[in-house]
Amino acid sequence: MIDSTTNSRFSTKQLIVIYTIISLVGLLIVWELVARFTSASMFLPPASEVLAAFARSFVEPIGQHTMLAHVGVSLYRVAVAFIFATIIGIALGVGMGYSKLFEAIFKPIFEFIRPIPPLAWIPLSILWFGLSDTGKFFIIFLGCFCFITVNTYDGAKNVDPELIGAARMLGASEKQVFFKIVLPSSVPYIFAGLQIAVTAGWSAVVGSEMIQSNEGVGWVIIRGMSTGNTVQIMVGIVAIGIVGFALANITSALERRLCSWNAQKGM
Amino acid sequence: MERSEGNVKTKTPVLECRNVGRSFDSYDGSGKNEVLRGMDFEVYENEFLVLFGAGQCGKTTLLNILAGLDMPTEGEVLARGQKVTKPAPERGFVYQKTSLFPWMTVEENVGFGPKVRHLPEKEVQERVKKYLDLVGLTGFEKSYPNQLSGGMRQRVGIARAYANEPDIMLMDEPFGHLDAQTRYMMEEELQRIWQKEKRTVVFVTNNIEEALFLADRIILLTNCPTHIKEEYEINMPHPRDYVDPEFLRLRQLITDNMDLTL
Amino acid sequence: MQENKQPKVQVRNLTKKFGDLLVLDNISFDVQAGEFLCIVGPTGCGKTTFLNSLTKLYEPTAGEILLDGQPVDLKKQNIAYIFQEYSTMPWLTVEENVGFGLDIKGVEKSKAQALVNEYLDIVGLTKYRKYYPDQLSASMLQRVVIARAFATQPDLLLMDEPYGQLDIQLRYHLEDELISLWQRTGTTVIFITHNIEEAVYLGQRILVLTNKPTSIKQAIDNDLPRPRDIASPDFVKLRNEVTDLIKWW
Known part of the structure; x- marks a missing residue:
């Protein structure tokens, strides 16, 4: 204590x-x-050198862009895929948690996809989507969607049955029970999922950019490798770390704001 | 209370429990686990009926059946002559755990029933105001349940049930989690609220003082399977005193009749 | 037990502040060896802080607590606790649960076994020694906890509202059992509760606390003969007296 x-x-x-x-x-x-x-x-280049190069990367372009633009490109890719993953993940998770039928239909498919690492999809994605952004969205989507689904599913499964009973006793219809009880009561779980997913999505973007791309932080790293520039690799890694850290903190701050009712698990 | 034993029986019952039994399949599937047996009683208009008994088994199941949240395996429940088959806002429920919606403010909780039943917004607001006032929580409209004390949460639970203006209130050990003193306060509060806004109440408890303090009638239940052992009309005037000789006498009488579950 | 010159427990000017907030205000009292002391206070009085200070979970801001004239040292002295939660270890059998405290204190195996047997017998659980907690009823669990506490032969037994949620008959039964165990073993007991009737039923002496900042409002000797009758006029009189000191509702 x-x-x-x-x-x-x-x-x-x-x-x-x-x-x-x-x-x-x-x-x-x-x-x-x-x-x-x-x-x-x-x-391993010394920290001071990497940090100096990192600072420089904001003014001197690496390839076509400065660091800010590379990060921006990567973030944009994550954002698009993340939004799709959130919508589909929540819908699928709540659906499976709430309806037995839905669960029977989708759970086996989902459980099959879940253990496949997103990077394993890259060759397929290149065949399907070529080297366009769509392929990258696809990989990032797969990287974060599972976490959102699993957590939402857990949340919807764990709704206190007494709360559902209470809502029914007060006259709520099935639809109202779903939207007013099951969904909000899963929000803390959903947020836990989003938090993991945003970090996972950020990892996936780097992976997908390393395969084929000419911009983005993943490209900065892979470019550094092919030109034997260790400092540039490290600069890319530092950028990834900082952005990942920031994303995780932003989502948890958001969660604290939106789920203040959950702060202490009351009765 | 002018209601005597004689004229109670002539009234039409609000709720009838007809030979209700409930069994569950036992976990290993080998047989039946009988929880309720032959429950047969009526609840009359504006009566405060207490179902009193020891142990966990049976009482909550019975209340869930009265509510329509669970179905009996034998017998039936009639509400104003109609068979109960599903939950309905005519029957309000107050829970031991309060089961407030934690993501809603106090006023959203209390207004939930009227709102989901699509009453006009003005009416919803009026009811919220009226019943928060009734339970003495005006000023806490915007608070969240986790900001309230146990006693206050239970008041919100009562206001939420009242706000639907139900025909009958079912209360499942609502003060079971509170400490002895807060409990006394809430019992006095509930009595005050009930005197002001009479409702038919079925109140489940394992606390004999609470039962005697509140009840017009006490039905003593036995354990496993739960059935009716004894019925007591309680005619002491309100407000009652926990250490009044008559109170203590009845307390002894009923306690001696309980099963001791060790 | 009055010939015992030194009190078992001496609480001297116990004060606890959280920042500027005064929670315990200069509390002093003694507990004699073998005494059964009940402490009762209004809801929200600093009961938990008080208890945590007694058990040294909190360092008091001022004052001291002496057990047998020594500052409390949980490594040397033996204080047992019983709380409202049953706090049995679900992965241990009844027997292992009862022996748990002895095991932790490093009591020698054969001696521990003898004590476990003795106390299992006293609380009537010998038949259930191989059972796991989730196979037992509430009252049996409570007995496991009691046996575990007494088996360590504590210098002091602290009980925090252990019977709060139990059915009344069960509570009577366990209270009577507790009294008989206490009479048999001569253990010093501090029993904290919100239930005034329970305090009057159990205590040799009742310490009534004030609301925060908590201090002692009054100490009342209770020499009603045992077994006590909750409906007797003397009992009701004492209960009313304590109620009047506490009543806030």
Whole structure:
């Protein structure tokens, strides 16, 4: 049990921030030292160099674009696919959780697709969609849709039956039970799914851009590899990390706002 | 209360429970698990009927059957002469866990019933206001259930049931989770509310003080399978006193008649 | 037990603040060895904070708690707790649950087994020793918990509203069982409850708390003869007296 009064100089919240900063700075220092003073320096450029190049990438273009534009292109791809995945994932998840018939029809198909890693679809996607953006949407969609579906499905399955009973007793129709009880009560689950999915989608975009593309952060990395530019690879990785971190935090902030009723699991 | 035993019986019952039995298939499928047996009783207009008994088994099942949320395997339930086959807003339900919708504010919870039944918005608002006032929660319209204390949540539950202006209220150990003192308060509150807005109430509890404090009539249930053991008319005037000699006498009498489930 | 010069438990000027919020305000009391003390306060009084301070989950802001004249040290001294939740380990049998506390304290196997047998017998669960908790009724679970607590032969037994949700007959039954166990073992018991009747039924002495910031409103000696009759005029009188001190509703 954390006793808030024992440590009077900093609040728990401040302590968390302080430790986070220490941990990040520590990582950079270790990286720098390893890169400078061990044999790893052949493959691992020092942190300072990578960070400098990263900063430069916002003004000097890599290929046709600066870093901001590469990130923008990648984000756009994720966004489009993510929206489709969200709509289809929620519909499929709630449907399977609420209706036994729906579950019987779609669950086997879904369970078959679920374990296939999104990158395994890439060859097929190239055959089907060529090298257009559609193929990338397809891969990213597959990368995030399963998480949304599974979580939504869990949520819809776990609606307190007493809440459904209470709504029926108050005169709610089946449709009202679905939209006013089952759906909102699954929202915290859906958000958990979206949070995993957005990160997974972000990983998938990098993968799909690495295969064939001439823009986007994935391309920055693969381009760095083919030109033997380790610094550029690392710059791409840093960008991916930062954006991924930001996305995860934005969704969880959104969740806190929208699901404040769920803050403490009351009765 | 001017209602005497004589004239109660002449009234038409609001709810009739006719020889209701309920069995479930046992988990291993080898046989039947009988929960209710031969439940036969009526509930009269504006009566406060308490179903009192120990243990978990049976009481909630019975209330669910009265509500139409569950079907008996034997016998039938009639509401104003009509067979009960599904839940209906004419029967309000108050739960032990309150089962408020956690994503809705207090006023959205209370207005839920009138709203899903498509009453005009003005009427919905009026009812919300009226019943929040009745349970003493005016000023908490915009709060969420998790911001309220246990007693307040239960008041919202009662207001929500009242807002549908049901013909009969079914209450399933609504104060079971509250501490002894909050419980006394809520019992007094419910009594006040009920005196002000009479409804036919079926109230389930395993707390003898609560039963005696509230009831016009107590039906003592036995355990497993649940059936009726005894019926008591309670004619003490309201407000009742938990340590009144008559109260304590009845308490002893009924407790001695209970099954001890060890 | 009055010849015992040193009280079993001494609470001295116990004060607890959370930031600027004063929750426990200068509480002092003693518990004699072998005493059954009931503590009762209004809903929302700092009951949990009080308990957590007693058990050292919270460091008090000021004041001290002495057990046998020593500051409480859970590694050396033995305090047993019984809460409202049954808190049996679902993966252990009845026997293993009862022996759990002894096991943790490193009591030697054969001695532990003897104690487990003894207390299983006292609470009447010998027949059920190989059962798992989810095969037992509420009352049996409660007995497992009681046996587990008494088996460790605690210096102090703390009970926090253990019978709050039980049927009344069952509660009577378990309360009587508790009293007889206490009389047999001479354990020192602090029993915290919201239920005034229960406090009057069980306690040798009743400590009435105020609302937050919590302090002691009054200590009442209760020498009604046992077994106590809840309908007797003396009982009702004492119950009313305590109720008047607490009533907020």
